[in-house]
Amino acid sequence: MACLKILLFFLFITISFAQNTTIFQGQHLRVGEKLESPNKEFRLEFFSLDGNKTQYIGIFYNLPSNMTLYPGDDRPVWVANRDNPILYASGNTLTLDDDGNLKIFYGEDSFVMLSSYNVTTRNASATLFDNGNFVLVELNSNGLENKTLWQSFDYPTDTLLPGMKLGRNVKTGQIWSLVSWISKDVPASGSFTFGIDPIDIDQLIIWWMGSVFWTSGRWGNETFGNVSRVSHYDYVSLSYVSTVDEKYVTYSVSETRTLSRYVMDTFGFIKERGAAGPFGVCFYKPSPGCVTEESIGCSIRNNSWFNRRQNNVSGNRFRFEDNNMSLFDCKRQCEKNCSCAAFASITANGTGCDTWSNVSILNSLESDVFILDDERDLVPIRNRSSTNVPSTISLPPDLAPEPSPNSTSGSSKGTSTKWWIWLIAVIGLTLLVGLSSLCYFLYGKGKAKAAALLLLNQTANVSKKRKVDKKMSHEVQLYSLESLAIATDNFSPGNKLGEGGFGPVYKGEMLDGQEVAIKRLSTSSGQGLLEFKNEILLIAKLQHTNLVRLLGYCTQREERMLVYEYMHNKSLDFFLFDSNKKELLNWETRFRIIEGIAQGILYLHKYSRLKVIHRDLKASNILLDAEMNPKISDFGMARIFGTQESEANTKRIVGTHGYMSPEYALRGIVSTKTDVFSFGVLLLEIVSGKKNNSCYDTEHPLNLIGLAWELWREERALELIDATLIESCSRDEVMRCIHVGLLCVQDYAKDRPSMSNVVSMLMNDTKQPPPPPQRPGFFIERGDQRAEISEEVVRYSINGLSISELRAR
Numbered sequence: 001m002a003c004l005k006i007l008l009f010f011l012f013i014t015i016s017f018a019q020n021t022t023i024f025q026g027q028h029l030r031v032g033e034k035l036e037s038p039n040k041e042f043r044l045e046f047f048s049l050d051g052n053k054t055q056y057i058g059i060f061y062n063l064p065s066n067m068t069l070y071p072g073d074d075r076p077v078w079v080a081n082r083d084n085p086i087l088y089a090s091g092n093t094l095t096l097d098d099d100g101n102l103k104i105f106y107g108e109d110s111f112v113m114l115s116s117y118n119v120t121t122r123n124a125s126a127t128l129f130d131n132g133n134f135v136l137v138e139l140n141s142n143g144l145e146n147k148t149l150w151q152s153f154d155y156p157t158d159t160l161l162p163g164m165k166l167g168r169n170v171k172t173g174q175i176w177s178l179v180s181w182i183s184k185d186v187p188a189s190g191s192f193t194f195g196i197d198p199i200d201i202d203q204l205i206i207w208w209m210g211s212v213f214w215t216s217g218r219w220g221n222e223t224f225g226n227v228s229r230v231s232h233y234d235y236v237s238l239s240y241v242s243t244v245d246e247k248y249v250t251y252s253v254s255e256t257r258t259l260s261r262y263v264m265d266t267f268g269f270i271k272e273r274g275a276a277g278p279f280g281v282c283f284y285k286p287s288p289g290c291v292t293e294e295s296i297g298c299s300i301r302n303n304s305w306f307n308r309r310q311n312n313v314s315g316n317r318f319r320f321e322d323n324n325m326s327l328f329d330c331k332r333q334c335e336k337n338c339s340c341a342a343f344a345s346i347t348a349n350g351t352g353c354d355t356w357s358n359v360s361i362l363n364s365l366e367s368d369v370f371i372l373d374d375e376r377d378l379v380p381i382r383n384r385s386s387t388n389v390p391s392t393i394s395l396p397p398d399l400a401p402e403p404s405p406n407s408t409s410g411s412s413k414g415t416s417t418k419w420w421i422w423l424i425a426v427i428g429l430t431l432l433v434g435l436s437s438l439c440y441f442l443y444g445k446g447k448a449k450a451a452a453l454l455l456l457n458q459t460a461n462v463s464k465k466r467k468v469d470k471k472m473s474h475e476v477q478l479y480s481l482e483s484l485a486i487a488t489d490n491f492s493p494g495n496k497l498g499e500g501g502f503g504p505v506y507k508g509e510m511l512d513g514q515e516v517a518i519k520r521l522s523t524s525s526g527q528g529l530l531e532f533k534n535e536i537l538l539i540a541k542l543q544h545t546n547l548v549r550l551l552g553y554c555t556q557r558e559e560r561m562l563v564y565e566y567m568h569n570k571s572l573d574f575f576l577f578d579s580n581k582k583e584l585l586n587w588e589t590r591f592r593i594i595e596g597i598a599q600g601i602l603y604l605h606k607y608s609r610l611k612v613i614h615r616d617l618k619a620s621n622i623l624l625d626a627e628m629n630p631k632i633s634d635f636g637m638a639r640i641f642g643t644q645e646s647e648a649n650t651k652r653i654v655g656t657h658g659y660m661s662p663e664y665a666l667r668g669i670v671s672t673k674t675d676v677f678s679f680g681v682l683l684l685e686i687v688s689g690k691k692n693n694s695c696y697d698t699e700h701p702l703n704l705i706g707l708a709w710e711l712w713r714e715e716r717a718l719e720l721i722d723a724t725l726i727e728s729c730s731r732d733e734v735m736r737c738i739h740v741g742l743l744c745v746q747d748y749a750k751d752r753p754s755m756s757n758v759v760s761m762l763m764n765d766t767k768q769p770p771p772p773p774q775r776p777g778f779f780i781e782r783g784d785q786r787a788e789i790s791e792e793v794v795r796y797s798i799n800g801l802s803i804s805e806l807r808a809r
Contacts, residue, residue, distance in 0.1 A: 022127040029094040037130040054085035070274040077159040082187040084112045100124035115150035160262040167196040167248025173486040178264035183350030206280040214280040226289030232275045306370035315356040325353040344369040477552030515566035546600030548633040569624035587729035596630040602755040611641040617678035658693040662777040673749035680744025689722035705776045742773035
């Protein structure tokens with residue numbers, strides 16, 4: 001008994017230890033709880049920066065009680081959901097779900113996905129290690145690690161820890177770079193990025209909003225050309241690693257409990273713990289590697305001097321719409337405008353941008369405003385006294401470098417003159433080198449290098465175009481433009497799957513090996529922000545085996561892209577209307593496709609959380625997976641109905657000619673019977689292998705619907721069947737499909753069956769035979785005086801492309 005007690009005691013200690021360090025599947029980390037690394041070097045927990053309004057999950061150093069602490073030691077070294085803050089609530093949890101994915105759950109059913117692995121694993125755990133890395137692994141049956149599924153070191157935020165990499169994996173496309181916070185209180189992706197040069201030159205680069213801000217110079221003799229020393233501490237050792245597969249910078253420390261870190265600051269330089277770092281110091285003094293920006297609007301205004309005042313101001317104010325601008329971004333915008341005399345953040349947390357011209361200083365207030373000092377403008381900051389003139393751009397006192405021995409608080413005119421001579425010489429030399437490099441860039445390796453630069457500049461501007469409704473990101477993932485460029489080999493023609501009415505579709509492979517289809521919307525496509533939002537919000541809420549799954553979206557810069565699960569067999573029209581490929585669609589496969597499409601539409605109309613009218617059902621919008629199972633796609637034109645709503649009238653008619661019902665195309669009336677008509681056209685196309693938007697009579701306008709109707713009336717309906725199916729088809733099933741197809745395309749909406757009845761008739765579950773079909777829509781009898789109208793319909797129905805807007809008559 002004593003042995004058993006001892007065993008249980010040690011088992012309890014082991015389990016408690018594991019629970020403080022590791023999350024296993026089905027377990028939760030709640031608000032107020034934390035994970036600690038084995039030696040308690042780091043902790044992972046929920047935190048807030050705005051008085052418990054929003055919450056993040058972050059990793060922090062555990063601060064020793066016996067160590068001198070510096071400002072910033074208590075900052076998180078990694079933020080899980082930096083661009084997706086959640087509302088503060090005590091019930092929020094970090095969970096490792098049953099599929100092996102890490103998710104932050106909040107609200108009722110909402111979550112932020114941290115890790116997404118394309119293969120479900122049933123034996124996973126996530127552990128915080130003593131190097132600060134949070135690692136998700138798959139375990140063997142014996143509990144030992146099998147493989148790493150995901151790790152926080154692969155997704156750094158603004159901080160580089162010992163052992164982390166800064167660079168890229170050439171083989172997988174993985175990029176490791178630091179991205180600044182927007183402000184000290186907002187960890188969202190800012191405008192500065194720190195990473196390795198993508199053009200195969202052994203150097204580091206800092207970008208500001210995609211433009212080169214600073215370069216380190218090439219690596220050699222254990223340092224970089226423009227860096228006098230890589231650290232202020234002797235125990236720090238920097239390494240540059242270049243192999244066939246990987247190219248990166250990393251560093252190590254020879255002492256323990258150093259709290260060592262490099263941080264990408266919001267002003268574009270790299271801070272080391274307790275000191276200004278050796279990288280990217282361009283803002284407050286000239287430094288080797290700083291790139292002189294060509295005139296940004298007012299050449300005399302670059303690096304202007306602004307005094308910080310706690311005053312209210314009046315004048316002509318201009319407010320920028322982008323609330324994700326940092327203070328540095330705001331200053332640059334002010335410098336671009338020759339009449340700008342003051343700027344300030346909009347919010348108390350240092351984001352947003354107001355600028356003023358014709359400024360008058362009013363009463364004092366608590367918030368800061370920065371006013372141009374004309375007398376001090378263009379005097380170098382390093383030669384100014386920081387005691388009497390506070391500046392937004394000056395470094396915090398604890399991180400400011402020691403002043404130059406030659407600098408004085410009151411610069412004389414002679415010193416100023418020497419400064420101007422020196423400045424002009426440096427600018428001239430920089431421009432000369434820059435122009436030479438530019439020529440080499442353009443004429444030597446222009447295209448390849450530009451593409452490489454695009455691929456590295458990951459997340460540099462992620463937050464700048466975050467205009468899409470926040471509820472979009474609750475159920476789908478937000479991708480960066482650069483990650484999708486990497487996945488598609490910079491949208492190479494070889495990865496192009498096809499092109500629809502709204503733009504090209506590319507095949508891509510994400511860093512975790514998942515294959516995706518990326519729809520890149522053309523700016524001239526006609527699908528505006530309304531349709532884009534509609535497709536994201538709608539399809540994210542729809543879950544059915546016959547509907548394509550939306551994985552995420554991208555709204556960076558001017559791009560609008562949708563990321564879907566990849567369908568290996570492209571779309572139905574790829575096979576159906578090709579004389580050679582259609583032979584791969586035997587009758588069994590075609591009937592399964594018909595059934596799947598019908599089930600998908602029935603789900604949209606009746607069983608989904610929303611009552612949805614697709615409005616653009618056609619062969620090119622039916623995708624086929626590896627087993628040739630159909631999935632309905634392209635919900636940009638879909639219309640959501642209330643549960644009690646049966647039809648609506650719209651002046652904005654969208655869809656594809658030849659698939660639109662008469663009442664919708666001519667009068668703008670939309671209902672579930674609109675989709676029924678489109679399905680009927682699609683059904684007849686699948687049976688016959690013919691396009692509806694073709695003419696099947698040399699003397700009379702006769703589309704596929706009309707041909708099927710004439711053959712049915714003459715009891716020759718089986719002549720409609722595709723010649724490749726004659727040997728493999730079931731005649732009864734073919735006749736049933738033609739019969740149902742003609743019922744679906746009847747002229748009057750009230751005569752058409754519901755999708756519930758369509759499914760029952762196709763499955764032959766009805767007790768009574770289907771009623772005889774009536775005259776189909778758009779059918780013109782031979783010799784009818786309306787033939788002229790029909791010819792116009794045919795003439796505008798030959799391309800099969802979606803139209804985004806057509807005013808009803």
